[in-house]
Amino acid sequence: MTVLDNRALNRAMLGRQLLLDRADLPVVDAVAHLCGLQAQEPQEPFVGLWSRLTAFDPEALSDLLTRRSVVRTHLMRRTVHLVTADDVLAWRARHDAMLRQRVLGVYRAELKGVDLDALAADARQLMADGEPRTAAEIVRALAGRWPGPGPRPLGEMVVAALVPMAQAPPRGLWRAKGGVRNVALSSWLGRPVDPPAPDGADPVGQALVRRYLAAHGPAATADLRAWSGLAGLPGAVAAVRDELVRFRDERGRELLDLPEAPRPDPDTPAPVRFLPAFDNAILGYQDRGRIIDDAHRGLSVAGERVVLVDGRVAATWRVTDEVVTVEPLRAFSRADRDAVADQGSELASFLSDGESDRVRVEAAPR
Numbered sequence: 001m002t003v004l005d006n007r008a009l010n011r012a013m014l015g016r017q018l019l020l021d022r023a024d025l026p027v028v029d030a031v032a033h034l035c036g037l038q039a040q041e042p043q044e045p046f047v048g049l050w051s052r053l054t055a056f057d058p059e060a061l062s063d064l065l066t067r068r069s070v071v072r073t074h075l076m077r078r079t080v081h082l083v084t085a086d087d088v089l090a091w092r093a094r095h096d097a098m099l100r101q102r103v104l105g106v107y108r109a110e111l112k113g114v115d116l117d118a119l120a121a122d123a124r125q126l127m128a129d130g131e132p133r134t135a136a137e138i139v140r141a142l143a144g145r146w147p148g149p150g151p152r153p154l155g156e157m158v159v160a161a162l163v164p165m166a167q168a169p170p171r172g173l174w175r176a177k178g179g180v181r182n183v184a185l186s187s188w189l190g191r192p193v194d195p196p197a198p199d200g201a202d203p204v205g206q207a208l209v210r211r212y213l214a215a216h217g218p219a220a221t222a223d224l225r226a227w228s229g230l231a232g233l234p235g236a237v238a239a240v241r242d243e244l245v246r247f248r249d250e251r252g253r254e255l256l257d258l259p260e261a262p263r264p265d266p267d268t269p270a271p272v273r274f275l276p277a278f279d280n281a282i283l284g285y286q287d288r289g290r291i292i293d294d295a296h297r298g299l300s301v302a303g304e305r306v307v308l309v310d311g312r313v314a315a316t317w318r319v320t321d322e323v324v325t326v327e328p329l330r331a332f333s334r335a336d337r338d339a340v341a342d343q344g345s346e347l348a349s350f351l352s353d354g355e356s357d358r359v360r361v362e363a364a365p366r
């Protein structure tokens with residue numbers, strides 16, 4: 001089996017993630033291609049799409065949210081993701097068991113003895129009117145019958161697991177501020193969530209395997225599990241295995257991929273890219289060695305925004321008073337420093353609506 005080293009995997013990932021060349025795609029198509037964007041920080045997807053699309057207009061994403069073509073919802077790994085309406089309706093039931101287990105993993109003692117199906121029925125009845133509610137409002141309405149778990153466990157189980165929800169705007173709109181108001185997904189989109197396949201087959205799981213590889217491959221089943229939060233989808237992987245090609249990485253892990261998916265030459269130049277917190281390109285893998293050094297792996301789960309230089313995490317960045325400040329994690333060449341400054345200046349202009357192009361690149365650590 002062909003062995004793909006980290007640089008080959010890096011270039012494949014950058015290509016699939018639209019980070020080698022900015023793509024000329026409609027925003028909704030980019031969100032679909034990426035299998036959604038992690039979005040618990042409401043403004044972060046705007047930076048993620050700015051780094052991936054030519055002439056990205058943030059109002060286009062806001063418009064998709066208000067028109068309900070994309071939604072903010074708990075999905076992969078029980079984190080808030082921005083996904084297309086079609087995808088969330090197709091995928092949500094396949095994530096139900098995982099979402100319950102993730103909440104129980106935190107609040108098992110508090111939810112002991114709670115009939116989750118009965119709680120779900122009560123919550124669905126409450127939310128059937130299509131009115132957006134905060135978690136606190138949902139808890140207050142349900143607490144009379146369900147006083148045992150306490151507000152936070154009750155709210156998280158209902159909102160993140162038992163009832164498919166969307167977070168209603170203005171949450172997630174460009175430059176808008178607003179708390180989380182939850183509305184039943186079926187009411188918000190005017191369509192029910194697709195039910196599980198009745199015959200025990202897993203067509204949704206198979207679609208997830210193909211879609212994940214299109215956006216992240218080549219990848220191991222452990223990477224698929226880390227991205228989705230699902231238990232590896234072994235049946236789905238087995239069902240589509242004959243469609244796939246196989247490689248190995250430098251650790252000897254089997255990697256799967258779509259046969260016609262792009263795998264760029266490892267020497268393909270990779271431009272500087274600024275990534276938002278919790279970006280797919282990092283969190284989409286169990287083995288993140290293709291993009292980030294082990295010494296800096298903690299940055300990806302701490303919510304740090306990062307800069308890619310030659311395709312790898314090489315700095316963090318922040319914005320203060322409309323100035324983009326870059327803190328290198330290693331020394332830069334003059335060319336790399338200039339490229340980081342140029343891209344940082346463009347980012348500052350994007351984030352300030354053209355009011356500032358100021359960027360400061362700090363000294364590298366000694």
